[in-house]
Amino acid sequence: xxxxxxxxxxxxxxxxxxxxxxxxxxxxxxxxxxxxxxxxxxxxxxxxxxxxxxxxxxxxxxxxxxxxxxxxxxxxxxxxxxxxxxxxxxxxxxxxxxxxxxxxxxxxxxxxxxxxxxxxxxxxxxxxxxxxxxxxxxxxxxxxxxxxxxxxxxxxxxxxxxxxxxxxxxxxxxxxxxxxxxxxxxxxxxxxxxxxxxxxxxxxxxxxxxxxxxxxxxxxxxxxxxxxxxxxxxxxxxxxxxxxxxxxxxxxxxxxxxxxxxxxx
Amino acid sequence: xxxxxxxxxxxxxxxxxxxxxxxxxxxxxxxxxxxxxxxxxxxxxxxxxxxxxxxxxxxxxxxxxxxxxxxxxxxxxxxxxxxxxxxxxxxxxxxxxxxxxxxxxxxxxxxxxxxxxxxxxxxxxxxxxxxxxxxxxxxxxxxxxxxxxxxxxxxxxxxxxxxxxxxxxxxxxxxxxxxxxxxxxxxxxxxxxxxxxxxxxxxxxxxxxxxxxxxxxxxxxxxxxxxxxxxxxxxxxxxxxxxxxxxxxxxxxxxxxxxxxxxxxxxxxxxxxxxxxxxxxxxxxxxxxxxxxx
Numbered sequence: 001x002x003x004x005x006x007x008x009x010x011x012x013x014x015x016x017x018x019x020x021x022x023x024x025x026x027x028x029x030x031x032x033x034x035x036x037x038x039x040x041x042x043x044x045x046x047x048x049x050x051x052x053x054x055x056x057x058x059x060x061x062x063x064x065x066x067x068x069x070x071x072x073x074x075x076x077x078x079x080x081x082x083x084x085x086x087x088x089x090x091x092x093x094x095x096x097x098x099x100x101x102x103x104x105x106x107x108x109x110x111x112x113x114x115x116x117x118x119x120x121x122x123x124x125x126x127x128x129x130x131x132x133x134x135x136x137x138x139x140x141x142x143x144x145x146x147x148x149x150x151x152x153x154x155x156x157x158x159x160x161x162x163x164x165x166x167x168x169x170x171x172x173x174x175x176x177x178x179x180x181x182x183x184x185x186x187x188x189x190x191x192x193x194x195x196x197x198x199x200x201x202x203x204x205x206x207x208x209x210x211x212x213x214x215x216x217x218x219x220x221x222x223x224x225x226x227x228x229x230x231x232x233x234x235x236x237x238x239x240x241x242x243x244x245x246x247x248x249x250x251x252x253x254x255x256x257x258x259x260x261x262x263x264x265x
Numbered sequence: 266x267x268x269x270x271x272x273x274x275x276x277x278x279x280x281x282x283x284x285x286x287x288x289x290x291x292x293x294x295x296x297x298x299x300x301x302x303x304x305x306x307x308x309x310x311x312x313x314x315x316x317x318x319x320x321x322x323x324x325x326x327x328x329x330x331x332x333x334x335x336x337x338x339x340x341x342x343x344x345x346x347x348x349x350x351x352x353x354x355x356x357x358x359x360x361x362x363x364x365x366x367x368x369x370x371x372x373x374x375x376x377x378x379x380x381x382x383x384x385x386x387x388x389x390x391x392x393x394x395x396x397x398x399x400x401x402x403x404x405x406x407x408x409x410x411x412x413x414x415x416x417x418x419x420x421x422x423x424x425x426x427x428x429x430x431x432x433x434x435x436x437x438x439x440x441x442x443x444x445x446x447x448x449x450x451x452x453x454x455x456x457x458x459x460x461x462x463x464x465x466x467x468x469x470x471x472x473x474x475x476x477x478x479x480x481x482x483x484x485x486x487x488x489x490x491x492x493x494x495x496x497x498x499x500x501x502x503x504x505x506x507x508x509x510x511x512x513x514x515x516x517x518x519x520x521x522x523x524x525x526x527x528x529x530x531x532x533x534x535x536x537x538x539x540x541x542x543x544x545x546x547x548x549x550x551x552x553x554x555x556x557x558x559x
Binding site: 053075076077079080082084086090091092093094095096097101102104105106108109110111113114115116117118119161162 | 429
């Protein structure tokens with residue numbers, strides 16, 4: 001479903017701030033894979049997602065989604081294949097537009113937009129049902145501006161938007177990191193439900209090692225622009241956080257000193 | 266004071282024409298979240314195109330359409346400079362505005378072209394203020410109706426989303442550059458249309474008729490928001506508020522003139538008023554935050 005081949009990305013090349021974000025990155029996802037990604041700050045996790053989404057171009061290598069080489073496709077054209085939820089809850093929705101308008105825009109991802117109504121009458125009932133599924137009481141607030149909602153509600157809506165039109169790949173960039181623990185748990189449960197119900201091929205970055213182990217069928221660990229550990233199936237389920245710390249040491253040759261990861265235990 | 270009351274209907278007529286321009290400014294400034302300075306040039310382009318087209322024998326509706334299209338073209342140029350050449354929007358607008366000065370002179374052939382109501386069949390004229398008010402009212406209503414429909418379509422939604430959150434727009438497959446260009450084209454088309462009406466109303470087009478138009482447009486947008494902001498939430502009503510803002514701006518100006526202010530000082534006054542209204546919300550926020558600290 002997704003293939004990343006020999007991808008390199010360097011930010012600010014030939015300057016004092018040069019940062020090799022991705023170094024010969026290779027990754028292949030099968031349909032229905034739900035991959036969690038962990039690694040310290042600057043490991044290249046977000047860069048990897050941004051490369052897949054086409055936020056900025058790669059230096060070399062190729063990205064193939066469902067057999068189509070999308071390496072040279074700009075972000076909004078690639079959006080046809082990709083659903084995204086960002087870390088910042090403000091990023092995924094339009095605050096000044098209604099919930100229903102946000103959903104309708106997402107429902108038209110990858111379609112040509114013309115002078116037809118932005119929201120069809122039939123969509124109202126459909127969205128009401130979907131919002132009811134979130135169990136956040138949003139189904140009665142279809143015409144509220146999204147800016148009036150809480151971060152968790154906005155993230156849940158973004159998740160709904162990202163999957164409204166079934167994406168070939170769902171990219172979740174620490175989408176629960178900015179939420180309080182209770183809300184984060186709820187959004188995470190919702191994520192699992194949506195992913196499994198639709199059998200979505202998913203990449204989820206997280207800073208929480210327990211989540212990384214418990215959720216999905218595959219786990220990858222990144223460091224300095226490389227994937228240093230890739231595990232799936234039963235072996236993944238039986239991992240402990242102590243194992244992950246060991247793997248990190250072996251893979252990177254250094255102690256995992258990222259406070260956020262350690263605290264997340 | 267008597268002169269003010271005498272000038273009252275005229276101010277409404279002219280204010281409504283400026284209101285159309287302000288609606289154009291609203292599209293870039295509020296919907297797209299861009300400050301587009303092209304409009305100072307575009308307003309004169311609209312006037313110049315209309316007068317030249319009518320002098321050449323075209324009827325007023327065709328001439329207005331041409332004025333609208335000329336404005337669209339100016340918006341397209343700014344959009345191109347901004348999105349394809351990545352020039353900041355303000356600078357892109359200034360460049361187009363400067364270029365338009367020459368182009369407007371070319372269109373008119375000289376700096377000022379008369380358009381007499383006695384020779385041409387005009388829609389609005391200062392000589393018949395009542396008719397002018399009725400026609401501009403209808404025009405404003407039609408424009409608001411069309412925009413209300415347009416910004417509810419898929420394309421309209423994509424323009425609003427682009428102005429509101431470009432990240433979200435891109436992630437949902439919206440070409441934000443194309444959306445910005447569409448908004449700039451539409452905005453400048455409306456401003457030029459307003460210029461075409463203004464040239465008829467005052468009976469001439471002038472190379473300087475658009476000077477400060479952006480500030481007057483902003484004044485109308487802000488006056489409309491300050492007065493009706495809490496009342497009018499619906500998009501059509503917000504546009505109505507902007508048009509009324511244009512009228513109020515003109516009434517205030519007429520009032521100030523009737524008090525004996527030198528007309529040479531009007532632009533200074535306008536700039537001060539707009540600066541104050543743009544600054545007040547920020548100052549208020551600043552004071553509120555400081556109060557919490559203490």
